[in-house]
Amino acid sequence: MREKKTLELAEILASVLDPVAVNHRSAFRRLSLAWPTACGPTVARHAEPLGLRDALLVVGVRGRHWREAVFQDRMMLTDRLRRYWKPLRGIRLESLPLKPPVESAADTYLVVADPRTADIHDADLRAALDGLLSARSRRG
Numbered sequence: 001m002r003e004k005k006t007l008e009l010a011e012i013l014a015s016v017l018d019p020v021a022v023n024h025r026s027a028f029r030r031l032s033l034a035w036p037t038a039c040g041p042t043v044a045r046h047a048e049p050l051g052l053r054d055a056l057l058v059v060g061v062r063g064r065h066w067r068e069a070v071f072q073d074r075m076m077l078t079d080r081l082r083r084y085w086k087p088l089r090g091i092r093l094e095s096l097p098l099k100p101p102v103e104s105a106a107d108t109y110l111v112v113a114d115p116r117t118a119d120i121h122d123a124d125l126r127a128a129l130d131g132l133l134s135a136r137s138r139r140g
Contacts, residue, residue, distance in 0.1 A: 027052055031088070043073075046062050047067075054089070056091065057090075057091050071093060074091045074093075077091055112130065
């Protein structure tokens, strides 16, 4: 019987993006397309190429933890990216603002007006207390 080979996401990305990255005319575009392959999909979600300045790839990073991780791996990443643009001298990091968390459908819930807040005249305060009471009743 023939064995099925499980492909990693990084391998799939490389197989799709590599031919495009290697052949692109723009050095920055080549490096941008190669970025997920060079650093992996997890880091690529938190760090993205912003530009090319004096043969340095400027990478924007969200969060101190990810900035430190990319900083630690910058020499390895530079070596990997030189395959796509040989004159690359290194990576320069810039901080980006954190993205707000995405609210999932599981995080949304119905707030029911609680009879205990009916006498509160301030609508915002009443809504806030109703939300707290609803959350408390969901926790049990």
